[in-house]
Amino acid sequence: MCRYAMYGPYKDIFACFVCRKVYKQTSRFEIPKGKYDGIVHVCPQCQAPMHDMGHDFQAPKQTDIKQWEKIELLYQNGYTYHSCGCGGPGYRPSRLQEVPEFLNAQRKFENEGEALLHRLLQS
Template identity: 70%
Template sequence: MGHDFQAPQQQDKKQWEKVEILYRNGFTYHSCGCGGPGYRPAQLSEIAAFLDAHRQYRSEGERLLQKLSVRA
């Protein structure tokens, strides 16, 4: 997950779900050592808006894969 990753409490299922969703969508916690990996949502409820805001950076293949996985 990267050097800047701080694991949630083991029993915090919502935070672990958030981490899993971010990872599946290509967001990790790597940085160049210059201030962290950038903004990551603090709550599971913020994930949809975060992913929508970053959708423009996805390739055509990634967008197609996302559409297929949402329908499944």
């Protein structure tokens, strides 16, 4: 059985990209159904909306700006650190300069024609 399902509920990890800090917030499983959807977690320091990063998120040092930029870029493209606790969230690039190549390799296409056109333009 999955670790997070077995020993939960765990607090959710939210990140503030403005302050470069993380905070654990009340889990969606600790709040009655229907009430969690309207909750917006805001940063206690700057009041900016925070982003749900997943239980497997390990925040870099606050002073490591390039790593925070990398994490924000991945988040904006739909990559977080959610998993069931068994195998982790999967591969994530370790450096900011690797992110464009990673996103290009992970790109999904609407149909075969779009995929073919993309491959032809890459050649």
